[in-house]
Amino acid sequence: xxxxxxxxxxxxxxxxxxxxxxxxxxxxxxxxxxxxxxxxxxxxxxxxxxxxxxxxxxxxxxxxxxxxxxxxxxxxxxxxxxxxxxxxxxxxxxxxxxxxxxxxxxxxxxxxxxxxxxxxxxxxxxxxxxxxxxxxxxxxxxxxxxxxxxxxxxxxxxxxxxxxxxxxxxxxxxxxxxxxxxxxxxxxxxxxxxxxxxxxxxxxxxxxxxxxxxxxxxxxxxxxxxxxxxxxxxxxxxxxxxxxxxxxxxxxxxxxxxxxxx
Amino acid sequence: xxxxxxxxxxxxxxxxxxxxxxxxxxxxxxxxxxxxxxxxxxxxxxxxxxxxxxxxxxxxxxxxxxxxxxxxxxxxxxxxxxxx
Ligand SMILES: Cc1ncc(C[n+]2csc(CCOP(=O)(O)OP(=O)(O)O)c2C)c(N)n1
Ligand code: SF4
Ligand code: SF4
Ligand code: SF4
Ligand SMILES: [Mg+2]
Numbered sequence: 001x002x003x004x005x006x007x008x009x010x011x012x013x014x015x016x017x018x019x020x021x022x023x024x025x026x027x028x029x030x031x032x033x034x035x036x037x038x039x040x041x042x043x044x045x046x047x048x049x050x051x052x053x054x055x056x057x058x059x060x061x062x063x064x065x066x067x068x069x070x071x072x073x074x075x076x077x078x079x080x081x082x083x084x085x086x087x088x089x090x091x092x093x094x095x096x097x098x099x100x101x102x103x104x105x106x107x108x109x110x111x112x113x114x115x116x117x118x119x120x121x122x123x124x125x126x127x128x129x130x131x132x133x134x135x136x137x138x139x140x141x142x143x144x145x146x147x148x149x150x151x152x153x154x155x156x157x158x159x160x161x162x163x164x165x166x167x168x169x170x171x172x173x174x175x176x177x178x179x180x181x182x183x184x185x186x187x188x189x190x191x192x193x194x195x196x197x198x199x200x201x202x203x204x205x206x207x208x209x210x211x212x213x214x215x216x217x218x219x220x221x222x223x224x225x226x227x228x229x230x231x232x233x234x235x236x237x238x239x240x241x242x243x244x245x246x247x248x249x250x251x252x253x254x255x256x257x258x259x260x261x262x
Numbered sequence: 263x264x265x266x267x268x269x270x271x272x273x274x275x276x277x278x279x280x281x282x283x284x285x286x287x288x289x290x291x292x293x294x295x296x297x298x299x300x301x302x303x304x305x306x307x308x309x310x311x312x313x314x315x316x317x318x319x320x321x322x323x324x325x326x327x328x329x330x331x332x333x334x335x336x337x338x339x340x341x342x343x344x345x346x
Contacts, residue, residue, distance in 0.1 A: 005292070008308040008338075010271040014330055022319040022329040024272060032275065032325040038303070039279035043323040199285045199317035232279075239279035 026051045028059060031077040039239025041229025041246075042071045042138050044196040046109070048206040048227075049136060050078060056213055058105040063097055065090040065106070067114035070145045070231075071138055075109075088119020091126035094133040105216065107134040112153040113143040116178050120152075123182070123224075130187030130221040134212045137178060137224065140231035141250050148234030152176045155253040160234075175253060179226045183259040189220035191260040195228035195251060197243035208258065220262050228254060266335045267314020270328040271306060278303030282318040282327070291318060310338045 013020075025032040028050040036043055053062050059080065066075045068087040075082045085093040090108035098106040115123050115137050123135060142160055143149045150160040150167060153175050157166040167175070183191040192208040195201040205227055212223035228250050230242035237245050276299060282291050283306065290311040294304045305326075306318075314331035 005309060008265075008268060008310060008312070010269055010308050011273075013270055013328070014268050014332070016336060017333040018268070018330040019333065020328065021267075021314060021331050022316045022327065024275075024319075024328050025325040029325070034324075036323065038277035038323070039281060040323050043325075044321055047320070047325075196321070199287075199315075199321055202317075202320045239281065240284075242279075243281070243284065 026054055028054055028079045029077055030079045034074055034077055036070055036073065037233045039230055039232045039242050040070065041140065041196045041231065041242070043074060044202060045136070045138055045205060045227045045229055046071065046074055048196075048202060049109070049209055050080065052206055052210045052213055053080065053105070056210065056217070058213065058217070061103060062105045062107070063101070065094045065097065065108045067108065067110035067119070069111035069114050069138070071109055071111060088114050088117070089122055090114070091119070091122045091131070091133065091135055094135070095126055095129075095131045098131060098133050105213065107136060109136050109138070111144065112137065112139040112141060112151045116152050116176055120176070123178070124185070127182045127185045127188045127222040127224065132216055132219055132221055134216050134223045134225070136209070137226040138229045139178070139226050139250070139254065140229045140234065142231055142234040144231045144234040148231070148236065153178065153254065155249055158249055177254055179224060179254070179259050182224050188222045188224065188260055189262050190215040190223040192258040193226040193228070193254060193256050195246060195256055197228070197230060197246040201256070211261070215262055226254070228256070263310050263338050264335045265310055265312055265332070265338055267312045267329060267331045269308055269312060269318065269330070271308065272326045273299050273305045274301070275324050275326045276303055276305040277301070277324050278305060279323065281321050281323065282306055285317045285321040287315060287317060288313060
């Protein structure tokens with residue numbers, strides 16, 4: 001910048017007539033301060049998820065089942081009923097809740113380590129059974145909370161704490177592309193993958209999540225939205241490099257777009 | 263210069279990640295270089311030209327932005343005119 005830049009004052013709302021179009025946090029996030037890292041993609045995804053709940057007026061009947069990962073620490077900040085599942089088991093807990101409360105809106109919030117490593121069979125069977133729930137997968141390609149170890153979604157060549165030289169298919173196997181797998185199951189009604197690495201993708205994330213919720217409320221069956229999220233801490237990159245790292249490392253393999261629509 | 267919107271920046275909530283800088287289409291957000299908040303993080307400041315597009319608010323992981331759209335766009339003096 002040049003030293004003589006003129007800054008606009010931003011410490012209070014404008015004096016001129018103006019409409020508030022975006023508040024600090026959506027009203028279903030009652031506690032905005034959190035302990036997730038600088039540049040983490042998970043709060044961005046959770047914001048989109050709760051804004052969609054608000055816009056579809058589902059807050060009064062929403063129950064979110066959380067898996068285990070960094071996002072778990074965000075659960076108490078929400079004004080949504082939350083149930084904490086054991087690692088990877090959220091789709092099964094959500095199945096039970098939805099069957100007992102068919103008019104409820106039931107979703108899961110899980111990571112790649114939680115959903116694709118620890119609990120792969122839970123999500124596969126829930127999808128195959130066509131359970132009328134919505135699962136959100138926050139995929140950063142690592143076990144973020146435990147320090148950045150390889151998960152099954154880690155891409156070939158990706159360096160993690162447990163694949164220091166890059167993921168090698170002979171030693172570590174190939175990544176599982178969860179959304180592609182789920183889309184092959186007849187019980188899955190809506191499957192889409194998006195990312196939060198730029199403003200356009202964040203808007204797309206909210207659009208896909210909204211379609212998944214609508215699918216559940218129409219009784220469509222199982223829906224999954226996979227969201228690629230930045231984990232600069234687990235990736236050992238600068239926060240500023242997170243969006244490009246996601247684009248270059250995860251997005252070429254875990255392709256963004258709708259995989260299955262009703 | 264015509265500005266259609268503006269933001270309130272909750273400087274103390276910022277964790278200095280820089281995500282808002284690249285997200286802002288007219289590139290009117292700029293990180294401080296030396297000034298930090300009480301947590302020790304650099305934070306963004308606003309230059310003239312905000313459109314009220316909400317991109318910063320949607321991408322900020324720490325809910326730092328409140329976005330306003332002016333009922334009628336404002337004319338702001340720029341360059342030499344603004345410094346006088
Ligand atoms: C049964 C069980 N095994 C292992 C753990 C340790 N553990 C806590 S969080 C976590 C990884 C979570 O990874 P992910 O779901 O990808 O979430 P992220 O932290 O990346 O957001 C693991 C393995 C645990 N809590 N419970
Ligand atoms: S370790 Fe990664 S996923 Fe966890 S809070 Fe930090 S940036 Fe987010
Ligand atoms: S509202 Fe849009 S134009 Fe204004 S500061 Fe935020 S990103 Fe930039
Ligand atoms: S995105 Fe938010 S937390 Fe990150 S630098 Fe900008 S205002 Fe601060
Ligand atoms: Mg993870």
